[in-house]
Amino acid sequence: xxxxxxxxxxxxxxxxxxxxxxxxxxxxxxxxxxxxxxxxxxxxxxxxxxxxxxxxxxxxxxxxxxxxxxxxxxxxxxxxxxxxxxxxxxxxxxxxxxxxxxxxxxxxxxxxxxxxxxxxxxxxxxxxxx
Ligand SMILES: [Zn+2]
Numbered sequence: 174x175x176x177x178x179x180x181x182x183x184x185x186x187x188x189x190x191x192x193x194x195x196x197x198x199x200x201x202x203x204x205x206x207x208x209x210x211x212x213x214x215x216x217x218x219x220x221x222x223x224x225x226x227x228x229x230x231x232x233x234x235x236x237x238x239x240x241x242x243x244x245x246x247x248x249x250x251x252x253x254x255x256x257x258x259x260x261x262x263x264x265x266x267x268x269x270x271x272x273x274x275x276x277x278x279x280x281x282x283x284x285x286x287x288x289x290x291x292x293x294x295x296x297x298x299x300x301x302x303x
Pocket of ligand 1: 179294295298
């Protein structure tokens with residue numbers, strides 16, 4: 174039964190995982206590397222590094238469904254606990270994760286708060302408890 178639930182969460186998050194896999198494959202074609210960690214695929218280097226360097230906030234890593242993109246191998250190691258919280262959030266929210274994330278960021282921005290650090294998804298990933 175647990176395997177069925179796991180497969181359902183993978184399918185549920187698959188639209189965003191697919192996007193991450195596309196960026197990851199472009200990374201592999203340009204000298205990057207990939208590995209599987211648990212139920213996630215991690216990619217770093219090549220076009221993945223270029224992609225992250227051109228994102229707002231210059232992230233060390235970014236989770237897309239069950240895919241984690243990192244600047245480097247070391248960046249993936251440093252950020253793994255944080256990014257795995259996002260993997261579990263994608264498993265819960267599925268296709269609605271990015272729209273919900275952007276909704277909270279927009280509302281926070283209009284309230285004069287930090288659209289990244291005050292976002293409830295990031296607060297959970299950073300372990301903020303208040
Ligand atoms: Zn995060």
